[in-house]
Amino acid sequence: MKIAYYPGCLAQESAKELDMATRYVCRTLGIELVEFPNFSCCGSGFIDEANEALNIAINARNLAIAEKAGLDMLTICSTCQGMLNLAKVRMQDPKVRARVDGALKPLGIEYKGTVQVKHLLKVITEDIGLPAVKAKVRRPLHGMKVGAFYGCHLLRPADELQSESGEEPHSFEDLLAAVGATPVDYRGRVMCCGFPILFVKPSTANAIAGRQILDAKAHGADAMATPCPLCHTSLDAYQNKASKAVDSPLDMPVFHLPQVIALAFGATPQEIGLSRHLVRTDGAIAKVSASPTA
């Protein structure tokens, strides 16, 4: 399949490892990523707080770019996924549509609302399908217990995003099981990582992140995995702060979603940038049982 690749800001910069793993997984699954150097940042939810109309227009422009090329969009960030779909929903309101069109039409941008925006999680589990994924697994992750961490904007508001569920999704756990890992069920998996207030009230953001990690840990997770690089930043890069905030050692490796899949497909840590993580991941990888099935 061919799809417009919308990596988002972080995957192009400080979360480069996410981009590396995404490309590895897509190559393996035969997903052709078409790049667009004119995609802009999605606003990350922050622009939406400051100016809703602007936020929608910026994302309507992103959507129109893919529309013009006749392609659906692939996101690899829960927040980008949420923001792009939010724009689609808001653009159904005639008043909003008129206002945004007023800014886009003079630029020759015609938004039609036909493009589908799909997160990699959905593309893998629905368009590719788990049997096809299983067929590519070279190194089943048997023995690794992984707590999925979805990220709020992938799921909610469920009615607007038409997500699988606002509070009870299972596609990520199904995917983890398909690549041989043991998914861990814990309440925090659908909760917030604290990122939106990381620069507003760090102590609270860190406490929230710490709480979710502790929850995963208490339920036996060797590692967490997330489809959102903002969650990853909060849970991995700021894990030291989270640990302090909950006054407890955490030592929880956090993977990006495609890194877990890539590992199961046989990727080396170098190929997927694991050395860039702030919390070492080799401990979790060591949990995978020694004898892989071909």
Place this chain on the structure above:
Amino acid sequence: MSESTVAVSFDVYRFQPGKDAAPRYQRYTLDLTPHTPVLTGLLRIRDEVDPSLGLRYSCRSAICGSCAMQINSKSRLACETQVGPEMARHGRIVVEPMRNQPVMRDLVVDQTPFWREYSKIEPHLKLDPRRPMPADRPTPMTPVEVERFKETPRCIACAACYSACPAAEADPAFPGPMALAKLYRFAVDPRDTAHQERLLRIQPNGLWLCLRCHLCTEACPKDVRPSERIRDLKEMAIAAQGATELGSKHAYGFKENLKGAGQINEMKLVRATFGLTGMVGQIGQGIRVWRKKPEIMKKPRKIEGMEELDQIYAALDPPPKEGP
């Protein structure tokens, strides 16, 4: 054709502080039709099996707000949640009291923190004696003005949103979704004469602690969509008073930040949020992250078609306000 019943297993939280050493879960099994509300099941448990179970309930029609509780970890009204889908998804129905409010007995919680936050936002019309309401007729209000309330008048103060909120859980400084949605209701009421004052007060008093995780909007039985009203409040506050708090500085700063290259410049954003001196506090962590991810210091690639973005900003982003 009569609907057939299924065996429904309830695992109900039982705890009486001061009397019980610790909470326990008590199992009750009833045969119920799948669309039976959880509340009906709990009342049957009280009537037929165990009259000592403590819970609040009244209208059973999702208007009084009494029966909010956690049902399989979701904060919901028990009268509106059916047993069938819960059994199908989870194989049992775990019933627990709401979160973020101390337990009084079993499913009954002390709602003092919830009501206190509500009182703090001054939930009543603030009138100006210099602008009295017309004595002998209703204040005129057009349907368009009524629209502006969105769904906030539907709030039944059930506290499901407050129970679901991770920010309220983590930080007592956060007013919670209900109080903020209620604040919105007054901030758009044409009869209220204190809009500016309300926005001014809420900015440093927790508005920016909202995580926009939308768990409140998921929980709300009346479609009030508090997280979306909170978003509105944030935009209204910045428009009225400028970016005065870290939260508004960050949102405003992010918006301004894209004007450079169309993609985020992480360093520049940190500076816009914290200011030059405030950044000092971020240095330690910054260096730590930079060592693994040097890109955080780099300027981002400028997108193609940046001129389009510039024009969109010019059209939809009015010039910044000159402070309060």
Place this chain on the structure above:
Amino acid sequence: MLRHEVVVVGAGLAGQRAALAAVEAGRDVAIVTKLHPLRSHSGAAQGGINAAIGPNDSIDAHTYDTVKGSDYLGDQDAIEFFCREAGPTVIEMEHFGTIFTRAEDGTLAQRPFGGAGFPRTVYAADRTGLALLQGLWERLGSERFTLYEEWELARIVVRDGRVQGIVALNRRTGEIQDVAAKAVVIATGGAGRIYGRTTNAHSCTGDGMAVAYRAGAFLKDMEFVQFHPTALLEGGILVTEGARGEGGILKNATGERFMSRYAPKVLELASRDVVARAITTEILEGRGFTGPYGPYVHLELMHLGKEKIESRLQEICDLCRSFAGLDPVTTPIPISPAQHYMMGGVGTNIQGETNIPGLYAAGEAACVSIHGANRLGGNSLMETLVFGKSAGAAAAAYAAKAAASSIGPADVEAVSATFRGWTSRKDGEDPSALRAELQQTMDRYVNIFRTEADLAEGLKRVRAIKERFSRVHVVDQSKVFNLNLSDAIETEHMIDLAEAIIVGGYARTESRGAHFRTDYPKRDDAKWMKHTLAQYGPTGPTLSYLPVTMTRWEPKERVY
């Protein structure tokens, strides 16, 4: 010991309005309520509140409609007062902050309602009760008063010919507490839970009515019980009359719009008793649908269109989807009548005074009477506010002049001893089982169509239940939130009220408004233009009668 000048029992619209009036009069006020004020059943009212404020309407028209709706049992002086006060009352509520639905020109929207010759029902979508309750609570929140939340009324203490205070159970701690008061206002709502099939909340157990009754207050017109025509099949959840006001129609199983045979002029917007009897007749005569949850007819809204339904009838749209599993935009709603409102209650005059000095009542708990034998939709919300204010102001004026009241440990001990008797018993009758039997009895024998034989049988059964209640056994020994004890307290109240209803209904050998005797199917103005008064006695109520006050309207045949 706790002491206030005015104690209001009940924190719905009537209670809150009474409290506001008393606070504004400068009195020390307390509200005692078994629910948080915003959880009161006032919030479940849907359709609207009546006021003749439209330019082509008149107070006289509202008055006449109400007199006729009451089947001429309403006291016309009270009704005139009520309709005069309605306009200023709705304006006052709007000024308090209530958010109403508006017409294009910015005025209050008004919709047609049952028994009204003019669209005068002011509304807030189909959640008018909630809107008013929020507006009033927000207004009251700026005033100083004491709130005793989750306290259940157990006794009104009357001594030396006047009110001395109340005794209540603090549900949160289990303490029995006395509160000295010069004036007490009963605003505890109705008692629908006497019936199994009712639109009422579980909390509607008539506590204030029953406790006042036992304290010596007359109950008035108890036999007049309103059955709302349209309630959802399973569980009896209310579907507002506003649905018919917006154009909804009723159809039987043959697809006939049958109301044309019962109320040729106004069809679905006849008074509630007429519509409820029509539906029940259709069902009894075999033209109803049948199903696992009982027989029913259809309420059709589909022709109104999605936009109108989802904006003006948003709540019932949700109710149908959540509780009946159907979408009223595309599907007819199965409905049948259910108990809804008590026209009867603690007897008062226009000032809310009862026959006991210092005791007042307002709202559904009271009977003035403005509704007579049948209440018009939209008049109950207005009643709470008009008479809440009257009663509160009168209670405050009385308290300002009254001598200090006196209440003491003996009063508390009387209640404690009773409860101890229930909880210390080793064995006995289960209060919720007694309640269920009471409900079945009322559903079966004291319903829309009544006969002498049914009423006699009903009374016999209620008295048997009453006898068994003397052996009621409360199992839960806890002090905190003991709902088992509350069940017993409430069941005792409901038994008393049920008895008063049946005795009054048995004695009234005519049909009027909501009281229909198939053995006396005609209205008998010669003998029955009078209110029934019931006075408590240990073996049952003693009845007496009070003539109806007429000012300008002679009773006529009531046709819709």
